[in-house]
Amino acid sequence: MASTTASSPGRAPRPPLNTVLPPLLLGTATFNTQYVANPHAMPYRDIVARAIALGVTGFDTSPYYGPSELLLGEALHALMNPTPTPSNPNPTPLQRSDFFLVTKAGRIAATEFDYSPSWIRYSVLRSLQRLHVPYLDLVYTHDCEFVTPGEVLAAVKELRRLRDEEGVVRYVGISGFPVNVLCDLAEMIYKETGEPLDAVLSYGHLTVQNRRLGLPFVEGGGKGQADVEGSPLVRLKKAGVDVVLNASMLGMGLLTSKGIPVTDDTGSPLAKWHPSPPELRLACMKLAELAAAAGERLESVSLRWSLAEWARVAAEAGVGVDFTSPGSSEGRKIGVAVCGVSSTPELEETVAEWRGAVSSLGQEEDGSNDKYGPARQKKVLSLVREQLWPALGSWLDYAWDSPGEGFVNTRKDSNRGVVPDDGVIAAYEKAKRSRQSR
Template identity: 45%
Template sequence: MAATPPATADAPQVQRPVAYEKGTPLSAILPPLIFGTATFNHQYNDDPYALDTTGLVSDALTHGIRAFDTSPYYGPSETLLGAALATPFVRTTFPRSSYFILTKVGRIAEAHFDYSPAWVAQSIARSLARLHTSYLDVVYCHDVEFVSPAAVLGAVRELRRIRDEEGTLRYVGISGYPLDVLGSLAELVLRETGEPLDAVMSYANFTLQNEALAGPKGIQRLRNAGVDVVPNASPLGMGLLRRQGVPVGALGDFHPASRALRQAVRQASDFCDAHGEKLEVIAIRYALETWLARGASVGSRGDPASGVPWQQESNEAVGGTKLGVSVIGVSRAPELEKTMLVWRSILDGLEGGRETAIRAGRWSRAYEWAQNRKRAVQILSEGVQEVLGEWVGYTWESPPEEKGSKGEKEKEGGQGRVEAPWPTPDASPEPEVSIPLR
C-alpha cells in the first residue's frame, strides 16, 4: 500500500453543493454515474418496501454517488427514494444542492400515457411532493416512442414553461429505445423551439450486443441536434446479457429477444464460463468502461463517484475530460459495494489514476491493475461478440408493430391507452448481478 495517508477522514462531512447557476450546461455538472431506482419497484422485487432503500441511498451518497434516476412509472420508487433522501442523516450531511434528482413524466402505466400539459404539470407537482424537494434537476418525457411527435413537443414546451415560470425544474429531456425516434424528436424540438434538449436517455443501445448508440444514428445525430448529454442505461440489454437468461417475474416473459438471440447469448455465457468469468460481469464492465470514452462527446465533467467513503473527487482527478454518463441500478448493499469497487477500478485506469490512488492511500499499482483488467475484459468482449455473430447490432421494434394502437397514441395531448407494450427496463430493471471483487 502507498505510504501516503488517506486524503480525507473516514467520518461524515457536510458535502459541497454542485456549482450550478442558471445557464450552466448539464454537461458541466452531471455526474458520470447515476443510480437508477427502478429497482425500488414491485415489478423487480416482490416487496420493495421490505428493501433497505434508506440504507442503500445513504450508502450510495457516502460512496460518492450524486445522482438518482426515478419515475412515477416505477411504482413506489419516487416515494421510497424521497423518504430515503429526507432522513435527518441525509438532510444534515448531503444538502439538496449536493446531488441530482432525475425523474420523468408522461408514462402512467404499462399501457397508459398522458403527455398533456395539464398532466405534465400535475405529475411534476406530485413528484416534488413525493421526493420532498423544491426542484427537480432533470425531467424526461418517458418512453417517447409510444406517443405522437406532437404530444412530445407539447410536453417539452410545458416542461420548459414550468422551468422558466415556476423554477421547479432545471433541465428537460426525453427517453426511449428506438434511436431513429429519439433522433427525429431531438431534431423536431430544436427546429420548432430553437432550443435543443438538455438530455436524451437511451437504454439497451450501448451493450456488448448492440453499440448503436455510439454510431452515426446515435450520438452523432443527437449532437447535431444540439443535445448536451446522452446517458446510457441498461448495460445488460434489459437483462438479456445474463448467464441465467432474461428475467421472468410477475409480468411473465416480457423480453422481445427471439429464441435464436437468446440461444446465442447462452453460448456467449458458456464462452465466458470457460474463461472463468460471468457474462454479466464482462457486459457491465465493458459497457461502463467503454462508454466513458465512446460517450464522452455527449458526456459530462461532473464529479465522479469515488467509491471511497467520504472521499470527494473532482473531474480533474480522473483526467479532466468529459466522461460518458451511465445509469445502473442495484437493490441491495452487496450489489452496491461490488458495483462501486468495479467503478473505482475503472476510474483508476483513467489518466492520472496512479497518482490519484497514491494520494488517496490506496494501492500504488491500482492503475496498472485497472489497465490489465481493461485489456482482459476487452479480449473477452471481442470473444463474446464473435459468438453472438449476426446478432451483434440487432435491435428490436419498439413498440412492436402488432401491439401498437396508433389511433390511441395520436389523441390530442398524447392522452389515452395503447395495447400493452412490453415493460421497458424502467419497468423491469436489471436483475441482481453478483460482481466479483476484482
C-alpha cells in the first residue's frame, strides 16, 4: 500500500514512512503545564540533547501542548547552532536531516477545534516558525474524534496540499483516542481520496490497563479468527495505513507509583484534567502496591510491558517500521513508540527499557546479568499477567468516552478559518518570494 511517491513535480521522491521513521520518539506533551507546574523550568534543553546523544532522533509535539513547540524548537535550534566553548571551539552542529519532527494541527484548546484548511495551513506555518525548521516530517490532525469526518477529510486534504504544493510537510496522519474512530476515519479517507494515511497515532490504548489497540494480538489476548479480522490493527492495515504509533504507555499518568489523586484539590496538575473516573484511579493505585511488593515501580513495569508488546504486535500486524539493532546486520520490523519524560534520568530509564525490550524479542532467558535483558522481560510479563490484570478486574481494557458527554466545540462558526494577523503568514510568504527570486 505504501510506496515511493513524488511530493510534487521536480521534488525528490518520498520513501515509505516505515523506512524512515525512527522506532522511538520523544513525546513533548510533558513540556506543558498539564504535567508540570512550570515547563520553562524543566531541563528541556538537556533532555533533548541527551535524547540525541542516546540515538533518540524523533520528536513529537503539538501547538496544543502549551509552550511545548517553543521549548522543543529552542532546544533543537541550540543544537543546530551550537556555541563554541574553550573545550570545544568547533562544535558539530545538528543538521535538520539528523532528526525526525512531528507535530499536529487542528486542536486549539481543551474544547476548541478548527480543522478548516486556512487554520490548518496557519497552524503548520506557525509550527515551522516556532520549531525553527523549513519543513515538518509528519503532521497529524489532532484528536480527530472531536470534529466531524468531513472536517477531518478537509484537514487531511489541506495537509497533503501543503505537502505536494508547498513542500513544508512530508507525511500526513491522524491522531486520537478512540481506536474505532481512528479506524473509521482511516477507512473513510482511503475510500474518499484513493490515498491511504501515512500514519495513525493512538494513545492510551496499549497499556497494562487498556490493551484495546493490540487485541487480540497482545500476549494473553486470544486469537479467534473473527476477532483478528475485526481488530483495530487489521482494519488500519486494510485501510492502507503505513505506520501505527503507540503513545502514552503510562495512561497519561495513571500507571505510576504516585498515580492520580481521586480529587482535584491536591494541587496535582494531572488530577484536574485527567478524564479517568475515580474508581479507575483507585484500581491503578492498587497496581502500584502490587508492583512495589514485587520490588518494582509501576511505571517501569508498565513501560516495559507496553514497549515490548508493541514492538512485537505492530510488526506482526504489518504496521511497524524497519529497524536494525546496533551491531547487527539483520533488520526487522518493530512497532514505533512515543514516550514522554520530564527529566534526563526518566529519559535514560526509558531508553534502557526500550533497548532491553527490543533485544529480548524472540529470546528465551539466557542467564544474563543485564538488568534490562530477557530475564527482566520474563519477570515483567509474569507480573502483569498473574497479578496486575487479575487485580484490575472489570477495569481491564476500560476506556473513557472521548469526547465526553455534552461536548461542544467552543470555536464559533464565524471564527472558523479566521487566522490571527500576527505576521506568521506574511513572514512565510516573504521568505517564499525570496527563495523564488534567487
